[in-house]
Amino acid sequence: MTSKPEAPVNLQNLAETLIAAARRAGADQADALAMHGRSVSIDTRAGALEHAERAEGVEIGLRVLIGGRQASVAASEHSEATIRDMAERAVVMAREAPVDDNLGLADPDQLAAERDATGLELADDQPDPQPDHLQQLALRAEAAALSRKGISQVEAANASFSRRNLWLAASNGFSAGYERSTHAISTVAITGEGLGMERDYAAESRIWAADLPEPEEIGLLAADRTLDRAGSRKPPTGAFPILYDRRVAASLIGHLLSAVNGAAIARGASWLRKALDEQVLPAGMDLIEDPHRLRYPSSRPFDAEGLATFRRKIIEDGVLKGWTLDLATGRKLGMDSTASAARGLASAPSPTNSNVILTPGDRTQQQLIADMGQGLLVTSMLGASVNGTTGDYSRGAAGFWVENGQIAYPVNECTIAGNLRDMLMTLIAADDALPWRGSEVPSLLVEGMTVAGA
Template sequence: MSSNANTPPDLQTLAESLITAARRAGADQADALAMHGQSVSIDVRNKSLEHADRAEGVEIGLRVLVGGRQANVSASDHSDATIQQMAERAVAMAREAPVDDYLGLADPDQLSTARDAAGLEISDDQPDPQPDWLQELALRAEAAALTEPGITQVEASNAAFSRRSMWLAASNGFSGGYGRTTHAISTVAITGEGLNMERDYAAESRIWASDLPEPEEIGRLAALRTLERAGSRKPPTGAFPILYDRRVSASLIGHLLSAVNGGAIARGSSWLRKALDAPVLPAGIDLIEDPHRLRYPSSRPFDAEGLATRQRSIVAGGVLQGWTLDLATGRKLNMDSTASASRGLSSPPSPTNSNVVLTKGNHSQQELIADMGRGLIVTSMLGSSVNGTTGDYSRGAAGFWVENGQIAYPVNECTIAGNLRDMLMTLIVANDALPWRGSEVSSLLVEGMTVAGA
């Protein structure tokens, strides 16, 4: 492994130049992002290189506000001429946009005093891995998968690395930035042939390479998961308890997070729009957001509007504590922002979450399986039909059928359905949540859902 010798661009200068250009072009307010990213991804197959991809570039984005109107523009060129053209175009576009009285930057006294990510450890300080090293990791994961009897092939084994830096500047005086790294290894294994073919995967990603599992561990896990799927068939149809394995349980909590997002609340399109200060999870369960977890994927010192991020309770003791808000949605709801703004280069801020943790339960997954008697364990999902206004829920699923408290056989091609409000109120939480995830959620047992199978 060796260091990247390329000198990164001066993102601060780029972002602040965009603000200067926007003000000269007639913007009342403006904020800008400048981002530099580099990534390497290596795929191997049949013990040799299958595909290599390397990307590097600088992109800039500008948002301007003129008389209660806003517009966003972005570019991959960052010359002085492009910056001037972007500012002029954005101001012209904003003057044609509809008025929104809730738009506006933060007041200076609302801004974060932290202007970098010092102390969060979200950027690996070790030299960047070279492609040959990543190829070696991918080959080791593939070899480990192929050593398991019954694995006919490895569809793909991948190792990847990215380093990204950003700088946010705004006309209210905010100017700050930080970098972030990601290391990842994944493997997809196959057993059987033709109509009897089954596949599964394992994947892990970390901020720091030293926190990653060994590639052999990931390859073997992909193989074992695949072998467990051999002989899959459809489950019976009826109302049964469903256990969401920790691989997919975060998706269920994700629907709750979407429902308490300020954007949905402000539009009146959330099935939890009248649930503030009401129970949304069983008593004793907390859902905490903590943007300051060391080495975690969504950690950040400030949000996309320059406000200081902080730990907060979304749900405490099962009771909903508040919405997830940026400045605009907060103003619409007559509330303060929760410093939850996120944005892309060509899009305005919107609320999002950073590192959520659900209270662990007191039982292992095996204990919940024994207690459920007869039902379905879901390990993978596909397709989605979720009504954000009513909470009606239907998804394709695969996993394992349980009889007499024990796994009986693998299942595929079934549909599970229910209503999210009812589902979440019956949750029983296991104690098996894994670390290093942006959503740290254990396996979840839900009572009385509908399974449509054979």
């Protein structure tokens, strides 16, 4: 039984109407997305409302395929005339596109049989929160941050909510949809003034409001993180171990996931392009993708091409077991899709990941700090220079300098550099991964990177 989203327009009918229009306009194949979304965002500052934003609308997207050529179009209006014009324009565009014989919809026998997302609990079943309730959440987070001595101001406290319904239809017979909700609270706190000013933040989001931490917890965490940054200075320059705090450790795994993405592999533009069935992480480490985690942010019953999603091991015992593929990249590489397609309203499908989990270690972050002796604990990052072909890596970083196995002082304005292939092989994981994240990754210790500071 297909789960039909509740929306002011019939999204299923809208998506299927787009397909029919595309076929009439001359498309060989077509798929379409129809989406209805509504959101409310409230910012407070100095104990009062700073900014309020509300949005609601229906958007549609259409992809057409003609003889190995494709084109995508989108619109925020869905009249009969708009749909007809979209279909005709997409067909004209597709006829001018380059040929790629790997393009094409799934065969009907490849399509997901189970299309109901209800069991994944992707949408809060409680009524949508009202703006005054969101404002109170933001005010509570702000007040908690300001209650810490030394916090000079709260740059922003925010509470927001969104609910989105989507329907995917295709000319191969696929037609299904689901609903997703998001609740979020965030706070940015400031300490000091002028050149001595430091800021930090805390933020949490959940599908269900009942799973969110209290706003006071988020405000206090933002304040404590900010106060810890007071008096930051540059670290020394040299080769040192780097401990990526769990706030930023997922970025390392993100670079790995980019390198095993089928789009990069098919282009030959990945530093792991020849590493299939080779060791890429230390023995004992698994990297698992699980699109079926209850109430998790990127869970989904089927992908953007209508294939059934499934749990898989991308890396097992440190060994790379497979690429992340959609239909087109799978065909280019002579492999089956991993049901990893995602797409925007005006873009073709491309491979992506849904809920990844890295094997945690058996030591606390504090134990890893003690073990590293001297080095850098990174808690925030900015900018990036990552060579996708070689894995050469350089990023701006801030955090805390470690001496004699203990945090000595906060640091900023430094650069850390290394090669991702070498870095990942030295990983030591802590036991502190947080739940509810699309990437569940603990703090990670990397041996022997270059720090450029004072």
